[in-house]
Amino acid sequence: MNQEKIGKFIAECRKKKNMTQQELSEKLGVSDRTVGNWENGRNMPDLSLFKPLCNELDISLNDLMSGEKVNEKEYCEKLEENIMNTIDYSNKKIENRNNFIGLLFIIFGVLISITAIAIFPSESSWGGIYSIFGAIISLIGVSKFTKRLTHVKRLICNFGYFLLFLLVLITIDYIGVVNIHQAPRFSLIKISGDGVIYYDTPFYDVVRCNVNEKNEIFKVIKNQNYDRDNIDDFCK
Numbered sequence: 187m188n189q190e191k192i193g194k195f196i197a198e199c200r201k202k203k204n205m206t207q208q209e210l211s212e213k214l215g216v217s218d219r220t221v222g223n224w225e226n227g228r229n230m231p232d233l234s235l236f237k238p239l240c241n242e243l244d245i246s247l248n249d250l251m252s253g254e255k256v257n258e259k260e261y262c263e264k265l266e267e268n269i270m271n272t273i274d275y276s277n278k279k280i281e282n283r284n285n286f287i288g289l290l291f292i293i294f295g296v297l298i299s300i301t302a303i304a305i306f307p308s309e310s311s312w313g314g315i316y317s318i319f320g321a322i323i324s325l326i327g328v329s330k331f332t333k334r335l336t337h338v339k340r341l342i343c344n345f346g347y348f349l350l351f352l353l354v355l356i357t358i359d360y361i362g363v364v365n366i367h368q369a370p371r372f373s374l375i376k377i378s379g380d381g382v383i384y385y386d387t388p389f390y391d392v393v394r395c396n397v398n399e400k401n402e403i404f405k406v407i408k409n410q411n412y413d414r415d416n417i418d419d420f421c422k
Contacts, residue, residue: 189228191227196243205242247268281334291330295321295323295326297320298323299317302316302317302319302320325351355372363404381396381399391406393407
């Protein structure tokens with residue numbers, strides 16, 4: 187589909203009808219700038235406007251899609267070609283729209299996760315909850331980019347992205363524990379003792395000794411078995 191050729195044809199037909207861009211735009215319910223973009227080949231009319239545009243310019247859909255008046259001998263051949271071009275154009279337009287929406291979902295999801303980490307204190311479970319929620323929103327966006335893949339490849343890509351997103355969140359959380367001495371956001375279990383708190387996360391455990399005192403320390407240890415009676419031993 188040659189947008190530039192079609193645009194010039196629209197301009198030529200409009201002028202033959204002694205219409206200005208403003209007059210044509212008012213008849214079609216669009217802005218004169220939109221008509222100008224059509225005629226300059228910057229974009230194409232929406233599919234819903236094809237028939238009204240043809241009616242106003244006294245041309246056929248086949249003429250419009252060909253960017254010229256089609257004679258009877260070439261009509262059937264051009265019609266078949268234009269149908270295929272229209273289908274291809276429609277599919278690309280839908281794909282571009284899905285990609286744009288997908289990109290918005292990805293950005294929005296990332297912003298939710300970043301905002302959750304920045305706003306909620308590490309002790310609050312809401313930071314972890316909203317971070318996971320952001321990962322899910324972002325995953326919805328990625329799924330729109332992978333629609334054209336096979337089911338298996340799409341599943342692998344989506345699952346891999348989600349795992350990578352979670353890994354980044356956990357890594358950021360781990361850095362915060364080690365460097366900033368903050369409680370882990372993604373702890374599954376939290377047990378408190380006398381001046382000590384034990385956090386159990388999926389990949390490591392954190393022991394917070396001398397809670398809220400000047401000599402408070404954080405110890406990162408491997409996942410271990412524990413109970414409420416022995417958590418004080420980790421600070422000795």
